[in-house]
Amino acid sequence: MGGMHGHSDGAAHVATCADCQARAGLRGLDVDLNRVWIGVAGEVWAREVGWVERTAGRLLRSPGLARALLTTPSLLLSWLLASVAVLAIGVLATHTSGEPWVALLAPGLAGAAIAYAYGPGIDPAFELSRSMVVSDRVVLLARGLAVFALNALLGLAASLVAGQAVGLTWGWLVPMTMVSALGLAGATLARSANTGVAVALAGWAMIVLAGRAETRDLAAAVTPGDLLPLYFVGTALCLVAALYATNGRRSEVTLWR
Amino acid sequence: MDDDALLAAVAAGDDQSLRELFERHAPWVAGRLRRLLAPSAVEDVMQETFVAIWRGARTYQGGGPVGAWIWGIARRQAALWARRHGRADLERSLETMLERPAADDPAAAAANRADLAQALDGLGPEADAQRELVRLVYVEDRPLADVARLLGVPEGTVKSRLFTVRGRLRAALGGGY
DSSP: OOOSTTOOOSHHHHTTOHHHHHHHGGGGTTSOHHHHHHHHHHHHTOOOOOHHHHHHHHHHTOHHHHHHHHTOGGGSHHHHHHHHHHHHHHHHHHHHHOSOHHHHHHHHHHHHHHHTTSOTTTOHHHHHHTTSSSOHHHHHHHHHHHHHHHHHHHHHHHHHHHTOOHHHHHHTHHHHHHHHHHHHHHHHHHTOHHHHHHHHHHHHHHHHHHHHHHHSOGGGGGSOGGGHHHHHHHHHHHHHHHHHHTSHHHHHSOOOO | OOHHHHHHHHHTTOHHHHHHHHHHHHHHHHHHHTTTSOHHHHHHHHHHHHHHHHHHGGGOOOSSOHHHHHHHHHHHHHHHHHHHTTOHHHHHHHHHHHHSOOOOOHHHHHHHHHHHHHHGGGGOSTTOHHHHHHIIIIISOOOHHHHHHHHTSOHHHHHHHHHHHHHHHHHHTTSOO
16 A cells, blocks of 8 residues: 555654554555453563462462452452452341342343453453463353352352341342343453443343342342243343353454454 | 553553564664674664563653664664674774664655555555555655544554554565565
């Protein structure tokens, strides 16, 4: 490309002309700039490995996976403290109102956390993780399982403290699985953690409100019964969508963020 | 954010600003280096260049365009690469060759534009935002300021979007151009 009329192709001009820079970019299309960025990011984000990461690396037999796991946005201390605070408010609300707020909050929290386990655009380590030997899917699986397990534990502890009925203590686990899968599907399809959070929370709110409208009971959504098939089918469909969204070829296509 | 503000943020340790600077400047610097170096060598030089920018952003004194400063670093890194790889011949001619304008060939430019027009089909339907961007910038050859006005976004956003569309364009044109 020779550039636009009246523009010089000399370096001194191109270095200062946005129009010529745009056209000069066409010359190096065979240069893989994503690979270059991964290399740059690797140097920029290089840091000393702490004992937690070393231990996790030994346990997982993969230092890369350990790094990916420990940099998960929804496993960072600030996120965990926020989750504990929300559940603590749920415990208080459950005690004062008699409604199962912990059971209703836990799936929403988990859905948001799972969406934030996948983070192009919000998680610098995501791009670094792409330089690892382990695939994106393995990283996502490890992160998703860790986030889910931690949220299940937090929810369970909050349920026990709230003194909910036995059925309710476990009842939210199935919807939580579905909402988590929904958040994951939303995040991976849109390549946006925030979209995943919005999809998960909106989906869960609709289920809760629909159950409330039909039965006049806020707890309907977490006392599965008739809703079990919906939850199982929903979970399966969302997982298929997430698998589709994270297949290699589709991941190569970069969308607007 | 303009380039000066981005570089100031990089100097303060903001890696997201480095990414933004990379998206704006890496494509043209790579295109320029590609005139003399093989793709793998360009990738090495580009990596060293942006790591040097990250480490040396504080040394930028202003007083000149950021693009020219970045290009100066890239040129030096290319010379270092040639020296490391025992390419004394290349090292000697590199600086002058990289500065010089390419031989202007109107026929080749017209053919390239025709290839791009064809490649548009590979970028999706006519309403596709990325396809529209490529059409405006590369086929219609419009200035970026016009494109930014037409799309209702800042010029810096147009540059970032051009970086994003690069992968699809590369695929549509068959890997190399």
